Amino acid sequence: MSEIIEQAGACMPREKLLKFGAASLTDVELVALFLRTGCQNMNVLAFAQSLLHQFGSLSRLLSADHSEFKDVKGIGDAKYTQLNAIAELARRYYYSRGVDELSLKGPDSVREYIQSQLTTAEREIFMVIFLDNQNRVIKHSPMFAGTLNHVEVHPREIVREAMKSNAAALILAHNHPSGRAEPSKADRVITERIVKACLFMDIRVLDHLVIGRGEYVSFAERGWI
Secondary structure, three states: HHHHHHHHHHHHHHHHHHHHOOOHHHHHHHHHHHHOOOOOOEEEHHHHHHHHHHHHHHHHHHHHOOHHHOOOOOHHHHHHHHHHHHHHHHHHHHHOOHHHHOOOOOOOHHHHHHHHOOOOOOEEEEEEEEEOOOOOOEEEEEEOOOOOOOOOOOOOHHHHHHHOOOOEEEEEEEEEEOOOOOOHHHHHHHHHHHHHHHHHHHOEEEEEEEEOOOOOEEEOOOOOO
16 A cells, blocks of 8 residues: 555656546556545545455446445545446446447447446346448347346247337347356356347347446357356
């Protein structure tokens, strides 16, 4: 921790960002930039590092519930709302870019967009991205919502929506609120059912992404689709 504070003396986050760009900042420096002030016996960089260590990752820190901060020294309502607002701002940023733009940048951008929409959801959401015959995004839709560990998915409704949208291909995605992205047997079974239903209508299923906290699993990358 003292090493970070020492380095910070040479170039604080704000100055580093102006000189080298936002991508040059570490997670600690980014959090410190938003917190602006530290707490008793800790400057802002040490405080930011302490928070990241306590919650385990940037994703967990920004998606933590208000009650999880009750025993965290130095975090009152003001700082909690700042952290919570960062996560929501990021989610809305990805949303406002539009999925059409994401399609031009390849699968990594689509995955990042899906992660931004589903990572912090408190229940399972099943999303479908509809694409044309050149794999350009037509639209996206969170089609089914469930509980903490289950969502009921109806392949016929997905096919019907694909036909209405004149889609030639789909990307499926859903989240695991538990944080573990490893697909369950039920995930694999429903994917197979969707693939078969789409096959009859000559609609391709390009991938199924399962989103956890800070991790994901791609059915296509594993050779399951």
